[in-house]
Amino acid sequence: MATKTVAGVEVDVNDEGFFTDPEQWTEEMVPELAAEDGIDELVDEHWTVLRFMRDEYAEKGTGPTVRVLGKTSGVSVKELYQLFPKGPAKIAARVAGIPKPRGCI
């Protein structure tokens, strides 16, 4: 368990940089978090996905997989990879301040 400072606020994160307490996240933190994953410019679709991730987490206790994201977020899987290269489910979860999606065993 560790902490890091984002937008001037200290937050709790796990050893991969995922928020352990989603309540500590604010939208102001997003540009900084996104930049950490190499995303320098945010468009509307980024925000659509981030809000969807947080809603899913609130409702189901875990972030969605890429497949579910593609089916229900309104953003196709191809687009998701353009928005969050190299792993949308994982990266969007990190930027959205929710824990790493609970990969089923």
Place this chain on the structure above:
Amino acid sequence: MSQSIVILGGGTGGTIMANRLRRAYGRDDLSITVVDRNDRHFYQPGFLFIPFGLSSAEEIQKPRAKQLNGGIDFHQTEITRVDIDEKVVYLADDTELTYDVLVVATGARLVPEDTEGLAEALDAGQAFTFYTPDGATALAEQLAAFEGGRIAINIVDMPIKCPVAPLEFAFLADWYFTDLGRRDDVELIYVTPLDGAFTKPVASATLGGLLEERNIELVTEFNVGEVDGPGGRLVSYDEREVPYDLLVTIPLHSGAEYVGESPGLGDELDFVPTDPSTLQSTVRPEIFAIGDAANIPISKAGSVTHFEGEVLTENVRRFLDGEELDSSYDGHANCFIETGFNKALLIDFNYETEPLPGRFPAAGVGPLPLLKESRLNHLGKLMFQWFYWHALLPGRPIPGIGADMPKSGKDRSAVEEPA
């Protein structure tokens, strides 16, 4: 007054529930109907062995109806849809079944058509899967004739049934070709969307280590966007490629098709949203789900279905009696993982506890070691088929193994902070 239960699916979960409920109620008090589209009940863990000539489709199937105790109606037909408001199941043979309680036990289906190029590749014999009896049988011919080259084993995405089976396939392939003296001519590549050999850290390290030891290449975080059948390539959404000479695919899984045709019953993948500890669906109180058909945060595995059966039987009884349900399924699952050379690993876990080393089912005495290769585990896996037909399906307990995950016998030193 007699009540009626309709159980959709006559596989592992459907058979266990029908038999357990039949034993709990007189025939005049509860009518039980099981619906399935065919009469071929397969012991699915056996599919893994078919490609290596260690089993055959005939050896691992029995008639479904024969696994059901007396006093259970078996209706062989496709299911068209369920009306969850009217509480009616519409069947393809034009009959309708009303229910007081519905148990969804129709499992998961393969949907290769949801991955570009995959269904075509499977149809054209350019890709193979061992997740069906015909597929496993076709793969046996391929492996026997395989002279050399790259074999890719790929999970398209989770969830899948039996998440360890693709790893087992890789280990058995290593053994198979080693035994034949051809291992140096074969490259084995395990391609997974996960970020390791497994999702949970302790098991991932152990299994990842075994893959490396056996010279099986591991490609991680690979989400397949397209299968190029004629060109022999897996292409990821982020444009990485894995070329192969033979593709063993585990396609995407969804729930049964009729679930998608039944408004309100299923989620976006046609699985039934279910309470993880009571196994009551979250869509209607009189609808329950068991086994692969349920959307709960644990593996899709036969052992899960077995452990759920005990809890679900009790909860159906409570529901019928108007009592509060008991939240007691702890997510217990266990899996033998064949590692080749007549050895296997065993993992035992639940919602709270990841697979850890130790002994099962009892601390100290075991006799089965956890997360460690042993010949005894391999024998356990082989013998298990007998227990499946003779104890598990009839709804009898397996000696020494209760529904809850045993907490003792687990070595937690890797996961707990020192006191």
